[in-house]
Amino acid sequence: MRVLATVLAMAAGLIVLLGYFYPIEPLLQLRFLFTYWAMIFAAMAVLIGIYNLVAVHMEKIRTRQKNAAYGGVLVLSLIITFGYGLVFGPDDVLMRGAMDAIIVPVEASLMAILAVTLIYASIRLFRRRVDVMSVLFLIAAIFFLIAMMPTPFGPIPGDQALLQFIGMFSRGGARGLLLGIALGTLLTGLRVIFGVDRPYGGN
Amino acid sequence: MIALGLLILTAVLLLGGIFLRRRYPGAFRPIEAYERLNRAVGLAVESGTRLHISIGRGNLFTTRGASALAALAMLRKLSERTSLSDRPPVVTSGDASLAILSQDTLQAGYRAAAAEEQYRPSTGRLTGLTPFSYAAGTVPITRDENVSTNVFIGDFGPESALLAEAAERENSTVIAASDNISAQSVFYASSQDPLIGEELFAAGAYVGAGAAHDASLTVQDILRWLIIIVILIGALLKFVSGAI
Numbered sequence: 001m002r003v004l005a006t007v008l009a010m011a012a013g014l015i016v017l018l019g020y021f022y023p024i025e026p027l028l029q030l031r032f033l034f035t036y037w038a039m040i041f042a043a044m045a046v047l048i049g050i051y052n053l054v055a056v057h058m059e060k061i062r063t064r065q066k067n068a069a070y071g072g073v074l075v076l077s078l079i080i081t082f083g084y085g086l087v088f089g090p091d092d093v094l095m096r097g098a099m100d101a102i103i104v105p106v107e108a109s110l111m112a113i114l115a116v117t118l119i120y121a122s123i124r125l126f127r128r129r130v131d132v133m134s135v136l137f138l139i140a141a142i143f144f145l146i147a148m149m150p151t152p153f154g155p156i157p158g159d160q161a162l163l164q165f166i167g168m169f170s171r172g173g174a175r176g177l178l179l180g181i182a183l184g185t186l187l188t189g190l191r192v193i194f195g196v197d198r199p200y201g202g203n
Numbered sequence: 204m205i206a207l208g209l210l211i212l213t214a215v216l217l218l219g220g221i222f223l224r225r226r227y228p229g230a231f232r233p234i235e236a237y238e239r240l241n242r243a244v245g246l247a248v249e250s251g252t253r254l255h256i257s258i259g260r261g262n263l264f265t266t267r268g269a270s271a272l273a274a275l276a277m278l279r280k281l282s283e284r285t286s287l288s289d290r291p292p293v294v295t296s297g298d299a300s301l302a303i304l305s306q307d308t309l310q311a312g313y314r315a316a317a318a319e320e321q322y323r324p325s326t327g328r329l330t331g332l333t334p335f336s337y338a339a340g341t342v343p344i345t346r347d348e349n350v351s352t353n354v355f356i357g358d359f360g361p362e363s364a365l366l367a368e369a370a371e372r373e374n375s376t377v378i379a380a381s382d383n384i385s386a387q388s389v390f391y392a393s394s395q396d397p398l399i400g401e402e403l404f405a406a407g408a409y410v411g412a413g414a415a416h417d418a419s420l421t422v423q424d425i426l427r428w429l430i431i432i433v434i435l436i437g438a439l440l441k442f443v444s445g446a447i
Binding site for chain 1: 207213335
């Protein structure tokens with residue numbers, strides 16, 4: 001079974017890859033078919049994932065773990081919205097209301113907390129690590145903030161020139177990082193296609 | 204055509220590298236974060252605390268999935284090493300397909316350590332499907348489940364600051380790497396030994412995932428030098444053509 005899973009995964013990966021480089025009709029059709037199947041599997045995976053989420057929280061409630069009450073709220077809300085959404089559809093007024101009145105504000109609040117957290121992390125950076133790179137990191141961050149922030153007096157003179165100058169270094173650095181990540185991505189993909197890495201089938 | 208050529212060259216180098224690395228294992232430069240991770244894994248097993256590995260929310264349909272695959276390769280090795288612990292490692296993710304793969308990988312690690320009966324599917328968890336719900340679902344795990352080491356490796360966004368901050372507040376060890384530039388800067392500011400750029404993809408090699416991972420690192424180095432040479436030649440040609 002494991003061998004079959006590996007052979008199927010390698011064959012599918014190779015066909016999809018070949019379809020990119022040689023867009024001939026049979027390869028293209030196979031590529032679209034496999035991608036289509038993968039999308040269906042991914043949709044099924046969401047359902048399995050939700051089941052996993054519910055199972056974990058039910059276990060928390062059953063074994064009376066710390067903060068299990070939050071798990072109860074999560075499971076209850078999930079059942080209500082899932083059931084309601086199945087019956088009335090995602091475009092229903094109440095479903096949209098749940099999205100606009102609960103999910104969007106909650107995520108916006110987390111975003112606000114994130115801003116504070118980032119400032120706090122920057123302040124603590126010097127307590128954790130004092131070296132040249134940390135100093136440069138903070139100086140660049142402060143310059144960017146000053147140059148980009150809106151002020152009551154309008155733009156700060158020379159802010160665009162400053163952004164352009166510091167941006168030259170940060171863009172160069174970011175491109176270097178992205179090149180390294182692209183190489184890592186390429187090799188990880190090849191390892192999976194060659195069946196060396198098999199994160200499936202219990203290998 | 205250039206892309207196909209690069210792909211074939213990489214594939215040949217990788218296969219050759221695997222063959223060579225099986226015969227002649229290589230030595231890599233020490234990376235403090237991975238050394239700390241290896242120490243932390245041993246300590247977690249001895250002290251009966253838990254390892255929390257968060258593999259991000261990299262969708263496998265996009266290039267972001269590669270960082271998740273690299274994290275799974277590392278997870279496979281870590282689960283094998285920690286499977287006999289009193290408290291098994293917990294894996295969280297923000298993508299459903301990734302959550303299923305993490306369960307499968309965990310089970311494979313337990314099986315390799317001949318401890319499959321100790322595997323619990325609930326240790327591979329989907330904690331949320333949006334960036335912030337994922338962070339909100341993961342933070343309580345770092346706080347409530349006796350975690351001594353948090354490993355954040357995969358695709359994260361700025362929400363990673365919430366995860367790193369929660370781990371920091373519990374005084375647990377944080378090992379963090381991401382393929383996302385924003386998350387990298389967040390981790391740089393909030394973790395002791397940040398992993399930058401492609402160091403994420405070295406995870407497998409540094410936890411002993413095998414010759415293929417060692418060979419990948421060597422090939423990455425070769426390709427990086429090739430790119431540097433091409434960029435320098437390109438810059439020189441542009442300079443010369445401009446001067447003429």
